Structures are given as C-alpha cells and as structure tokens.
Amino acid sequence: MIVAEVVRSGFVESVHHGVVAVIGADGLGDVASPFFPRSSNKPLQTVGLLTAGLVPREEADLALISASHDGETFHVERVRAILAAAGLGPEALRCPADLPLGETARRDWLRGGGEPERILMNCSGKHAGFLATCVLNGWPLESYLEVDHPLQKVLADAVSRLSGEPIAALGVDGCGAPIFAISPNGLARAFLHLVEAEPGTPERRVADAMRAHPELVAGTGSEDTVLMDAMPGLIVKRGADGVSAAAMPGVGAVALKISDGSARARVPVLLAALRRLGLDVPDLPEPVLGGGLPVGEVRAVF
Template sequence: MSIVAEVVRSGFVESVHHGVVALTDRPGVGEVDSPFFPRSSSKPLQTVGMLRSGLVPREAADLALISASHDGEPFHLERVTAILAAAGLGPEALRCPADLPFGDATRNAYLRSGGEAAPILMNCSGKHAGMLATCVANGWDLETYLDPKHPLQLALTDAVSELAGEPIAAAGVDGCGAPVLAVSPAALARAFLRLVDAEPGRPERQVADAMRAHPELVAGTESADTILMRAVPGLLVKRGADGVVAAAVPGTAGIAVKISDGAARARVPVLLAALRRLGVTPPVLDEVVLGGGRVVGEVRSVW
C-alpha cells in the first residue's frame, strides 16, 4: 500500500498512513484490485438487495436509514422503531448487539439521562430493521436472518456481487453480526457509481436518491458524510469501519478509500483529495491535531 496521508504536529511529520484509493476509469493508488472488507460502506448495496427481494419501504427516507451507520440520535431511533412496527415487529426482534449511541454528544447526553446499552442504539440497527422487514415480506424465518445460508443473506450476496461486477472473494462476520462480503476497492467504487448513475426508479437509484435527500439519516447531524452530501449536489458518501469510505459523483466517478491501519481520521482528508481530483470543490473538513486544547497540526492527504 502507498502512503496516502500524513500527520503533521507543530510542523513535524510524526506519522504516516498507508492505504488504497480506487477511482473508476482513472488512476488510483495502491492495490485497487485486491479484495478487502468494505464494512459498513457496503450497506447501500445490501439495501438494493433488499428492494430487489421485495422490501417495500413506508417512505423513501426509510431507505436512507436502512443504509445507515447512524449516530443514535432520537430521530434515528424513532425511524428504526417505525420500520419495525410497520412489519409488525418491535426492537426485541433485532439481533445486532446492544450498544450506545455512536456520536460523542448524543452518547454523553444519553448516559446522563440514565440510558443503558440496547440493540436499537447500535449504529447498524437500521440495516437490521430493513433485513427483518424484508424477511416479513417474504415469510422468511426471523430468528436466523443473520445466518449466511438464510435466503435473505443469499439474496444480498448476489446483489452485492452483481453491483460490484465481480465474485465475492470472502465472507466474514461484521461487528453487528451480519455477514460482510469482500470485494476489491475498484469494485466498490464501480458499484457506488452504478447507484448514482442508475435510471430513476430503479432500486439502485432509489437508494442513492434517498441517502442524498436525507443525509442526516445516513450518519448523524454533524458527521462528515452528512456535511459532504449537503454541500455537494449529487454526491453520495458512505463511511465504514476500519478507515473505509466510498463515494460517487454522478456522471463522473466512483471512489473507494481504505486506510490500511484502520485510522478513521485519515479517510476524510484522502476522500477530499479524491474529490478535488475529480473537479469537485468540497467543504473544508480536514482533520486537525490538537495539543493543549488548541490546533497544533493536521492530517493531510499526500497522494
């Protein structure tokens, strides 16, 4: 992997981050054809698979939350509850692990109010609600919906492979307990471009349109994904754990970033650099380095 970002403190380069950047039909950085686990960046592809399998959302905004890694803000939890209720289910049906809200401010407020960890608070609960609703629509077993051999997961695997344009290289278990599927960075970038460039009304475009229309549901009020989609018309962005982020600019290119050491702080500066190479002017979101409570450096892209 190539060096894609460096950490500068008080004018001194104290560390570097290696990684891979894939751009569709353009030169990238690193081994863009070597499979990896995209983690939550693959959620929009799974949501397409749910629609293809018969999921009927109450409204388009539900697709944004089903594709989300949400911060656990009250409006996220209300929508997860509503998606489950429409399928005749309650939060107890969720098989993701109990967790606390993802965002610092939301988590601290929740704990101060006396709240405890719960599955609905887990950042993947929207995806799990969508999976359960898809199972209800098909009469599939609800207890085993996370089993890789379950009809739901077989259908989602087929959808991810088709959108990526390559076979699934490996299957693992993600942090939420659902299967996670390995594809190459080049394939992930290609799949995201397919989402935004699909014809209106197709499942791919339905997911992309919902995410871009409701970016606060995809992540959180103050998250980078939300800010970027609000600031750049047509841009689709989805973060993933372990230093992953995928994006697409309609009619231009798809992007996939993987930071090799899993550092989340490096992915945003690298994504911004990729967008600038595509002629997009994103908002200023570069990560800063603090010392004594003040800014003393930055994390910057160097590729």
C-alpha cells in the same frame, strides 16, 4: 502506498498507508485485491432488500436502512417505526446492544441514565430493513444473520452484481451480519452504478434517498451528512476501519481503505480523491491538538 501524514508542530510524526480507487481518475495502490468494505457495503445491501421485495413506508427509510447512524432521537424513532410496520419490536433485532455512535447523542443518553440497547446500535436501521424483508417473504426471523439464510443469499448476489465481481470472501461484521469482500475498484464501480442508474430502479431509489436525507445516513455534523449537504448529487458512505466510498453522477466514484484502520486519515484522503475527480469539495479539517489547541493537521499526500 502512503496516503496521509500526521503533522504536529511542523514535524511529520506518523504516516498512514492505504489504497484509493478512483473511477474517472487515476487510483493509487493495490485497488484490485479484495477487502471488507464494512458499512460502506450497506447501500448495496439495501438494493438487495428492494430486489427481494422490501416496500418501505416512505423512501426516507431507505436512507436509514443504508446508514451507520449516530443514534440521535430521530434515527431511533425511525428504526422503531420500520419495525412496527412489520409487526415487530426492538427485541427482534439481532445486532449487539450498544450506545449511540454520535458523541453528543451518546453523552445525552448516558446523562439521562441510559444503557446500551440494540436499537441504539449504528446498524439497527439495516437490521430493521433485514427483518422487514424477511417478514414480507415469510423467511425465518431468528436466523436472519446466518450466511445460508435466504436473505443473505439475496444480499450477496446484489453486492456481486453491483460490483461486477464475485464475492472473494465471507466474514462477520461488527453488527453480526455477514460481510462480503470485494475490491476497492468493485466498491467504487458499485457506487457509480447507484448514482447513474435509471430513475425508479432499486439502485437509483437508494441513491436518491441518501441524497435527499443525508442526516439519516450518518447524523448531525458527521462527515457523510456534511458532504452530501454541501455537494448536491453526491452519495458517500463511511465504513469502520478506515473505509469510505463516494460517487457523483457523470463524474466518477471513489473507494478507499486506510490499511491500519485509522479513521482520522479517512476524511483527508476522501476529500483529496474527490478533488482528483475535479469536484469542488468543502474543507473538513482534521486538526492535531496539543493542550486542546490545533498544533498540526492530518493531510493527504498522494
């Protein structure tokens, strides 16, 4: 199913295929076959951490644990504080060393002579949450990324329960953590569970933290942060390789996957899917540049 096209100077130069599951409206493509949601799984995993007994220092920590953060100073310092509260330092992290994900944060870090560090990696908040939960339960720290670790079994159970379907396959995500395959329908269903859960439940606590602190979920100017700032009640979480999921209570939910993994098609398709739910969505243009000037656009076509 063609879901987006790239138009340059009035000419369609390429197209992007994908699937879009929309609960509350019609979806497109094969929305029942499993795929790896990548970082869009993170809010579901955070629910699993709370179920396992995680006690955050403050509710805002749940937003960062669910994040693919840009590596801005306020992100990194909060990761450091989550680890310190568990009696740990950044050396306990098992995610790979990386540079900040955000362009501005990465440029500033390199300008200051910085090198890749584990705490800068966009998944470091999730890993800090993993470790804090392990400390609380007395689970081994060195092996917390192993698929048969007690922590990972709890997280798999949470993803399966929230999505309403069994885990179809196990993989290894870019940060080294296990990743669980579910369908686009299952991912959309899980996100809707988060926003429509009863107040005080693990599901609702994660959704409320993301909505209250959207800058922690992504970063300054990032799509997830901008959309949640502009649309009260919405949660949205991007994932690598052209994945995104979003939900609005009382309205519906969206999960999408761009088949070729392109990130530039993700935002136009997400916005179009949210509009299909009848939501008033801000315009986040994806310009096609020529000589540094806009000469076209990436647009949804379904």
